[in-house]
Amino acid sequence: MEDLLVKLLEAVEFGKVDKKSPYPPQLRDMDGAHELTISAIEAGIKPQIILEEALIPAMSKVGKKFAECKIFVPQMLMSARAMGASMFQLKPFFASGAIKTKGTFIIGTVKGDLHDIGKNLVSMMVEGGGWSIVDLGVDVGSDKFVEALKNNPGAVVGLSALLTTTMVNMGEIVSTIRVHAPETKILIGGAPVTAEFCQNIGADFYAPDPQKAVEYMNLLAS
Amino acid sequence: MKYKILVINDPKELMFGIAPNPVKTRRGLEIGGGQVYAELNFTLPVMSINNSTLAQVYTHYREIAEGALEHALHMNSKGIVLEFETLLEMTKTPSIGVEIVKIMNGVCENYYQKHGLSSEIRLTPNDLREFERPARQRSSQHLEPMMELFEQGMIAGGDLLSIESTGGKEVSDEALMMCDVKGMVFALAVLGVRDMHFLWEKIVGLANKHGKIAAGDSACGFANTAMVLAEKKYIPKIFATIVRVISVVRSIVAMEEGAIGPDKDCGYEGPFLKAITGIPISMEGKTAACAHLSPLGNIASACADLWSNESVQNIKLLSGMAPTAYLEQLEYDARLMNAALHAGKVHSHILQQLLVASDIYTDPQALILSPENVIRISGELVKGDSYVANAKNGALAALDIIEEALLSGKMKLPELETGYLPILRDDLNSIPDNESEFIAMMLPLLDETKFTLAEYGL
Known part of the structure; x- marks a missing residue:
């Protein structure tokens, strides 16, 4: 289970939206945020955990790298797209109240x-x-x-x-x-x-x- | 594209103050006719524009014009251009913009009659069509006040007509942030070009009707935005460089429709337009730091005919009001370039070489502005059979120049930047030369809810 979260964190951090996405080159042909989120849900990981232990930390790392001028906006946007792919899978849990945002x-x-x-x-x-x-x-x-x-x-x-x-x-x-x-x-x-x-x-x-x-x-x- | 060969083939002929097709104005400026003039641009301090502040607004513009012209007179200036780049309210309600032109033209005429000081007003209305999303480039009701301001403003004394039109911006905003070079080519070489034809046919028609000068249209919302984003380290400088080159095929449409220059200041695509068409251009560099930072403060003046400050607020500095202070800075730069010109070709070339050498290898955006590189890229920008092919060829030439500078060790860029070189090259090479094929390739990749093809005649 932890391995899935680590992989999801990495997929979002480096902007891997889904398996067929060519970006980033080092994750080519590997599962992206889309597939990894489905796997995590199927593995019984609570959606709130997915959000708090993979998605938010990934974007936090991305924000830090951007603030330190280690990446450009396009990389950040790819990460946001990867997060979006994950959030799409989590949408029903937001609606049901199983996940709470910060506001x-x-x-x-x-x-x-x-x-x-x-x-x-x-x-x-x-x-x-x-x-x-x-x-x-x-x-x-x-x-x-x-x-x-x-x-x-x-x-x-x-x-x-x-x-x-x-x-x-x-x-x-x-x-x-x-x-x-x-x-x-x-x-x-x-x-x-x-x-x-x-x-x-x-x-x-x-x-x-x-x-x-x-x-x-x-x-x-x- | 109408232009197939360059008017200026020799980098040595691409010189500040000298354009093959100079522009003579009503009050005696000969822009590109052998000397550089200052072009002062200004804006209001922090304030609202409404009925209760209009008198104050008019006073600001009167004081700006009077302060600038009085100081120009004091400095023995040979002439200046005042650029009135309107604020949204002044185009939405054209009578406000027209009144300001009248006020400033009165000041210009007064200094001309009393002291023989030549000055002209460049009138630059806003492109209001952006207010609608998706924009209705051809059917928008916003076109009416824009055109009214152009026509009534030129009658009131705005002799040089410009705009920073926004056709294609619906696509370019996202493409810029994603470093999507195909998206930028689509925005500029397909949508932008089509909108420029539509808009500039109208502007040139009005200018000809009233005996005024259709000047030019810079890709501010595209290429300058790219430069500013690169300065903030949001996007790679290499990408901003490529965007600047691509924007040439869009901005040159104004000339194809009959604009004769001077091209507008924030269009660093100006040197390419000058090489291709022979028109005089306005440029901005170190003296535009009041508006935005840039990596090309000196090299930008290498072939400028007007030297601008982009925009400065009418606020008090220790020396005086900011526009007056900036007029002085512009005037000194122009004076130096004019002294070199009057001393002869050897001297003007030495000054140009110094302006180039001080910036050229510090940034790829500066690199492409050296006269040699401008001529080389311009040759690529006219050799194809479509705007798309020309944009692609020009951009690939710019990439070649950047890679050569890196290989020679003269320019250094971090890996974060250079990693984009092969990506951009691959993307550019994937673009077909044929416009229809390119459109067919791009449409499935774009969010068509964000723009209306019919508004571009597609």
């Missing part, structure tokens, strides 16, 4: 801004950290964040902006969220955003990169 993360690029590469990276990394994601997309106003919070009470919110003229919209969104759900933890990020700006608009955390967002989220969950 829900609502993320969006703020109104007037269409840049989503940074947002997508954060979203993927946080998901890899064991959170459910509600991605509201780009050009998102306060009303959509409030609505998503109503549907996901207690969720953490992430706001992204790349322009100096759209980062100001973060302030209005934070204020509106504070009216409707004052206890909500809000993190912000994007090229022009600073820790000082974060403090000024009353957000809780400024994430200078995706890994810092994950670390903050993990602190919240601990």
Whole structure:
């Protein structure tokens, strides 16, 4: 059983989605996350164990390697795809309550801004950290964040902006969220955003990169 | 592709300040006609744009233009270009953008009439079609305000017309993050090319109607995004280099439709366009560090005709307002290049060699911008029978150049980077030259919910 978890961890860490996937070359023709997750379930390993002892540690290693500039985003994305293949098998257990995530993360690029590469990276990394994601997309106003919070009470919110003229919209969104759900933890990020700006608009955390967002989220969950 | 041969074949003829087809402007600039001019780009400080702040917005732009032109006058500048790259609200509500052009044109005209200082405005509206996902490139209602701003803005005094259009971005965003070179060729050489034909036919038509200058369209959302991601170490520099070369076949469509330059600043594909078409180009390098970092601060100016700073906020620095300070930096760079030009070919070549030598082997993105490599790659970019084949050939030539530099020991890259060389080469070699075959190959691999083929005429 432990061997299966080790193999699954390795498959996710190196981005082996399934057996026919050619990537990574060193795992060619070997079982990927898809097959290994099915085997683990069939072997009677609890889904929560699969999540906590294989998938989350694998993505944690990936995040660390990325933060240390030992891999590029494509490798990280392949790992995310491998994790996605595994999560697809685990989906029924989430629905039944047999697995619990660390919480829900609502993320969006703020109104007037269409840049989503940074947002997508954060979203993927946080998901890899064991959170459910509600991605509201780009050009998102306060009303959509409030609505998503109503549907996901207690969720953490992430706001992204790349322009100096759209980062100001973060302030209005934070204020509106504070009216409707004052206890909500809000993190912000994007090229022009600073820790000082974060403090000024009353957000809780400024994430200078995706890994810092994950670390903050993990602190919240601990 | 219309272009089959290079206008500039000799690397020695690919020189800053000199373009085979210079562009003369209303107030007397001759871009590419023997001297380099500064092109200042600027934006607002952190603020909202709405009815209650509009007066403040207009004041900012007036002060930027006045500050820049006054200092240009003080520095005995031979002329400058002000690039007005609009913010979303200014294209969504074209009257705002038009009013700003009017204000800045008034300032330009005043300095021209009173002091003989030549200046022009480059008007760069936003491509609003991105707001819809999937984008409706041809049927979007967002086209109307974009075109209205182009037309009314040029009437108001925006003489050089540019845009950073986004056709193909629905595919390229994911392809960039996955280092998917086939996806990038599809985004740029199939979708991008088709959208550029559609858009630039309209822009050139408007420019000709009003006697204005259709300038050019840089692949900012593609190749500059790649460069910035590589600077953050998100993707390999080698991949960003290849993306830049591929973007040439997309950006050159503006010229095929009748644009005459100067090509836009953040298009480091400009040197290739200059070699192929002979148009003057704007470039940005070390003086654009206010907007983004780059690995090609000096080499970017090797064949620039306008020298730009990309964008700087109108904030106060110790010396003065930031746009004025950046105008000074640009002007000094231009002055140095002009001094070399006026001293003769020997001197201008020595300066160019130094600009090249100081950057060339520090990064593959710099490597491909040396005049020799620009000419070599450009030759590959025009030899095929389709945009797809040209993109592929150009990218393979860039890979050859990178590998040669590595083999010679002149350039060093970590294994994390070089591991991508065979992957990219294999991917490129798998691309058929025929566009239809390539489309058939790619469609099953792409998420067709993210883009609408009919909006690209497919």
